[in-house]
Amino acid sequence: MERNGEKMGFAGKTILITGAAGTLGRAIAQRFYQEGACLALVDLDAEKLERAAAEEGFTERTLLLPADVTVEEQVAGYVEQCREHFGKIDVFFNNAGITGARSRIADMELQHFRKLMEVNVSGILLGMKYVLRVMYEQENGCIINTASHKGKMCVAGSGDYAASKSAVIMLTKVAALESAEHHVRVNCILPGIVRSPMIFENQKKKNPALTEAEIEGSFAKSIPMKRMCRPEEVADAVHFLASEEAAYMTGTELHLDGGTTAVSL
Numbered sequence: 001m002e003r004n005g006e007k008m009g010f011a012g013k014t015i016l017i018t019g020a021a022g023t024l025g026r027a028i029a030q031r032f033y034q035e036g037a038c039l040a041l042v043d044l045d046a047e048k049l050e051r052a053a054a055e056e057g058f059t060e061r062t063l064l065l066p067a068d069v070t071v072e073e074q075v076a077g078y079v080e081q082c083r084e085h086f087g088k089i090d091v092f093f094n095n096a097g098i099t100g101a102r103s104r105i106a107d108m109e110l111q112h113f114r115k116l117m118e119v120n121v122s123g124i125l126l127g128m129k130y131v132l133r134v135m136y137e138q139e140n141g142c143i144i145n146t147a148s149h150k151g152k153m154c155v156a157g158s159g160d161y162a163a164s165k166s167a168v169i170m171l172t173k174v175a176a177l178e179s180a181e182h183h184v185r186v187n188c189i190l191p192g193i194v195r196s197p198m199i200f201e202n203q204k205k206k207n208p209a210l211t212e213a214e215i216e217g218s219f220a221k222s223i224p225m226k227r228m229c230r231p232e233e234v235a236d237a238v239h240f241l242a243s244e245e246a247a248y249m250t251g252t253e254l255h256l257d258g259g260t261t262a263v264s265l
Ligand SMILES: NC(=O)c1ccc[n+]([C@@H]2O[C@H](COP(=O)([O-])OP(=O)(O)OC[C@H]3O[C@@H](n4cnc5c(N)ncnc54)[C@H](O)[C@@H]3O)[C@@H](O)[C@H]2O)c1
Pocket: 018, 019, 020, 021, 022, 023, 024, 025, 042, 043, 044, 045, 048, 067, 068, 069, 070, 095, 096, 097, 098, 099, 119, 123, 146, 147, 148, 149, 190, 191, 192, 193, 194, 195, 196, 197, 198, 199
């Protein structure tokens, strides 16, 4: 379908996105909105969510659902509200996540570790738990979980984050096996370094004096393609996994890291 010369490949489809006010959530929401999809946007930060929706120009077909992905009743609530409002959930971009403490295991604060696991692992699990029930009833749907290249390779100081993203990859595979007979596909993406506030903030935890240009330059050196990933490139990958072109793909981990993990896998 086309409107004003634009492809409307997702017209009539509903996409539910968590972490929707953040860099990747916004990029994916924008991509699907342009293609005619209805958006159900979840984020912990209600004000940031409203601001993001206004800045992106989501003036129609959009439902804002402030919620905490770690609280089971709130997860059940955002899934139910999405289903009630739009009647179905075609695509679930299960994406909310936080960064690690950049702490050695010998210095790791248990409180921080638990918090990270709550958001990055329990949040992903709970989202799938409630969305899968809807998709099993529909006998179709697809889920894309956000993992990270850090789920496959480790560097010192990434123990908490790497463990959380590795868990996301395995939850994806198990969910894919359990869901295949229901015609529901479950895949995950493994972005490398995406040009985003999350990356700059994370590096500034190590050295507050660093500028964004210095951070970008030092990452570029270590990435085979010599540049960071753009959020729109993550949107392309999510779009592909959600499309009919990926109809036979489930349980897959899609790397988007400019070759970084090819070096160590
Ligand atoms: N930015 C990168 O380079 C990069 C690389 C690999 C993977 N990732 C992963 O991509 C995902 C999105 O990252 P981003 O760069 O867009 O980060 P971001 O910080 O810009 O966005 C994350 C969003 O999640 C929301 N959030 C945090 N805790 C939440 C909770 N408990 N309930 C609901 N929402 C919550 C935040 O309010 C924020 O808007 C994360 O899972 C992250 O680990 C990011």
